[in-house]
Amino acid sequence: MDWVFGHLNTKALTHLGRMNDNIGLNLLPFDGGAYYFKNVLEKDPFTKLEREISWKPDIVKMFGKTIETKRLTAWYGKKPFIYTYSGMSKTAIIFTPFLKEIESQIAKICGFTFNSCLLNSYRDGNEGMSYHRDNERTLVEEYPIASLSFGAERKFQLKHRETGEKVEVLLENNSMLLMTGAIQEQWLHALPKSKKVTEKRINLTFRQYFEGK
């Protein structure tokens, strides 16, 4: 299922038309959607996010060992949702007014609201994320995920699980990649490391946590 087109409101279409040459272009050839938006927020949130967010290294289990990542991370939500990932669990910090404001701005653009946000902060290109899916059972299945980027430009790679087909997009400062439909089932995504990137980047992935019926 592709959630996007039926849901884009007039404001979103105006925004898309104004900000993007490739209006409504799906970067994926099949099995889900990846829609790229430029110039998403009116004001640069970088410094405020750096200061306000309760950043901590991620703790992940790998090959039976518990590892602390260099990348910093944070988990926020409208409620204290429990996020389980790589065998670890964390409880959401309640959305700050600033995160709520960002969420409502992107909801106006894409037509979807979000009740949670996983944040990542990468000091430079030595930090990245290997191929994975955001398919946790606690998320509403096939609900879009809005991934916002601030700071350094980074490449983002998608790889189809069956065909191995690859799609790459450059995530610019103040951009949003809206991932929709079957993407989390059929495609893996990664943020490759790069020696060329010397600046910091902050990433916000707004998600819809399953709250029950």
Ligand SMILES: O=C(O)CCC(=O)C(=O)O
């Ligand atoms: O920083 C990024 O753009 C990647 C983030 C990501 O893959 C994730 O949070 O699942």
